[in-house]
Every structure is written in structure tokens, then in C-alpha cells.
Amino acid sequence: MTILDDIIATKYEEVKMYKPVGPNTIDFPEKTTLLGHLQERNGVISEIKRASPSKGDIKVEVDIVAQAKKYEEAGAAAISVLTDEVYFKGSIDDLCEVAKVVSIPVLCKDFMVSEIQIDRAQHAGATIILLIVAALEKQQLKRLNDYALSKGLEVLIEVHDEQELQIALELDAKLIGINNRNLKTFEVSIERTAQLAKNFPFDEGRVLISESGMQTKEDAQFAYANGASGILVGEALMRSENPGNWIRQATSEEAVK
């Protein structure tokens, strides 16, 4: 059993307990789209990540609303919120608190296996969901992708190797994330982005997002230089004294050229 198998097994147990979501009662601020932003200019998808199975506690007692506002003020392309409780110490309430205060897109970062999670994400104010190719059967991936798109959500499809990239392309995914971290072994290498970018079809408005393991603005520069339009950054922003500066530096002229 890998950690990913463990997480997915836990998810199937969790979703059995979810009740269907009720009518929308919260008036969320209107959101921009991630695809629109990244088609125009490079950007940082900035993550709220209290803890993770690979790093343990990162910043469990963080003021997530203040953190989200810093991200938005610095020009983040979107905010990703880890909503998994067991392994990442997040919650759907975390996402909702963030979605109430920002006008940039909000990504529900979780391990989706069922439509009901997508409903919950949207109900809590998410405008993007993540689907991880390594965690889903092909049919299930397609079904969840169609479902989310039919609900007006954006979908980020996450891959880690050539074969998974082909599956994402078969779905005609526009937002494709290359996870530099192997979710089965936790090994991280940003070279992964450069490798997979070589055969990446940058056509029809498709964008590549480099995910995980970015520590410095040089890492950001490396990802952009290899074809990424976006980077997804969690730990470095959570540990930073000044996450706004981190984001500004990673989006400056110098970093993106």
C-alpha cells in the first residue's frame, strides 16, 4: 500500500457519510478564472496548507483569511485550499472562509473520488477542482471531469508521467498540472516539469502548471523557462515571513522572462 492508496481508501469511507448539499445560502464575491489569467500572463497559485503527510505540521494555527488576503493583494493567480482533514489538517470550512473574502479563483485541493465532493466544493465557494489521474480509473476520471465542467467549474488535471499526461490530453484538459512530487513515494524533483514539458502540446489555449517543491524565485524561473504558465506553491508560502513578497518576486519581469 502506498500513501496514495491509504488516502484514497479513507476518502471512500468519508464520502459515504456526506449528506447531499442544501441550497446555496452564501453570497460569494464573483471570481475571475484561472485559465483566463494564465493565458494572459504567468501566475502563482498560492496554497493554504496547514500540514501534509510528507512534511508533518507546517503551520497548523494559521489565520487563513489573513493569509488568503496577502496572496490576493500580491497578485496571486488563484488560491488553493487543502480541504482534506485526516492527512492535511484542512477542512471544507477553510475553503469557505477563503472563498468569502477573495475575488480570485479558489481551488478545492482534495482527492476527489465522487460527485458529492464536487458538490460540496462548489457549495463552499470553490471555482476549480483538482482531479488526480494517478488516483482515478479512466472512466471515473472522465465522469468527474464532465460533471465538474457541466457545473461551470474549472478543472485542473494533475499528472506525474507521460502516460498520465496522455490521459489528460484525451480529456482535452486545458489546465494541466505536472506534480513534481510523486504521491506514492514523496520524491520531489522540479526537473519533472522540464521533462514532461518537452512533449506538451501548447496549443488550443492549453496551459501547463508546475506543482510542488518550489522553494525560491529561481525555482519559479526554472518552471517558467521550461514552459509553465503557472506554478502551484504551498509550503514555501506557508513558511515565509512575507508570502506577498515571495509571490511578487516569482511574478516579476525578471522571474518570468
Ligand SMILES: O=P(O)(O)OC[C@@H](O)[C@@H](O)c1c[nH]c2ccccc12
Ligand atoms: O507544498 P508544495 O511542495 O509547494 O506543494 C504544493 C502543492 O503542489 C501540493 O500541495 C500538491 C500537489 N498536488 C497535490 C495533491 C494532493 C495534495 C497536495 C498536492
